[in-house]
Amino acid sequence: MRLVSPPQLRLLGEFRLELGTDMVELCRNGQRLLAFMGLRGRVSRTVLAGTLWPEATEEHARGSLRTTLWKLPRGKPSLIGCWGDSLSISPTLCVDVHVLTRTALDVVEDSGPPSRTRPPLGLLTGEDLLPGWDEDWVLVERERLRQLRLHALDTLAEALIRQGRPALGMEAAWAGVRAEPLRESAHRAIVSAHLAEGNVGEAVRHYDAFRRLLNQELGVAPSPRFARMLPERLSERTRAPNRDLARRDCLRGWFR
Structure with missing residues (x-):
């Protein structure tokens, strides 16, 4: 049959x-x-x-x-x-949005996948809801799903790093960065993955790049929580240029 x-x-x-x-x-x-x-x-x-x-x-x-x-x-x-x-x-009727929602909520509620199982990166990094449709009810649902995906990717990245799988954790974190480049939690996960692998230099370079991007786009600095992730001496080194940038932007504002 x-x-x-x-x-x-x-x-x-x-x-x-x-x-x-x-x-x-x-x-x-x-x-x-x-x-x-x-x-x-x-x-x-x-x-x-x-x-x-x-x-x-x-x-x-x-x-x-x-x-x-x-x-x-x-x-x-x-x-x-x-x-x-x-x-x-x-x-x-099997609706793919429901499959995505259940998967993302499972990741968020259970703080990531069980150790050694394949993480659901493909589903969490898939396409948006009905791209090109601009009706209000679609826009609301699209943003809801986007936020759910971002939270699931943050949780997944952190869980994979804790499980000793920093390469997969970094994949989840970079997916979050691609979806929202100014999302600090995703950048923190990337730095965590570098530090878990002992790559302090790459962690510092990524922090510096994000600090410059955040200052350029929003005129703010990364959170103290982010700065504390780096070794103390390096954290102080990265904060000093940030103060100089803020001071320079402030002076520019007076002369515009």
Whole structure:
């Protein structure tokens, strides 16, 4: 007996709906409807219609919702179930955002993967939610997922370094830096990985580079916690140029 894979809804990167081995093409409204339902799970018709068609009257929005639901692929079980005035996504539909969320929360709650298991770097460094979609409900969810990913990468990097796997920890930390270059926690993890390998010079160089970037972009210095990570003499050496830069920028401000 041939096993049929469950339907898949992919929202990370390009929108894709896969039913078995087939990729299903949907109209734009069908994509928006399934994407919203895939993120929310269950929602009332009023909220759904008002969110997807905010400029329309309630009557026209509900009409557009009915038309869009009618155009969705039909099968057993249905992708969308109706419960009175509420709609819910089928529990058999596998949504990649939910897999990412569960993985990231597991990392954050358990402080990283068990020792010697493969860390979930591929999933945590994947594509953003529906890039190019600019509706408010997408922007909110995209930022939520971005923050969750960043926290998971921070936790993963620190855990891997504690487990004696600094190279993998540095990979997780650099993924966080690529996503948010001014995120100090990710840079701290990189310095921690260098120090764990005994590479003090590289740790100092990275700290100096981040200090210059932070001063250039925001006009502030790294936190005292970051400075204390370095050996005391080196920490003092890196703080002195930072004071000079701050003083120079202050003087520039007077003459502008």
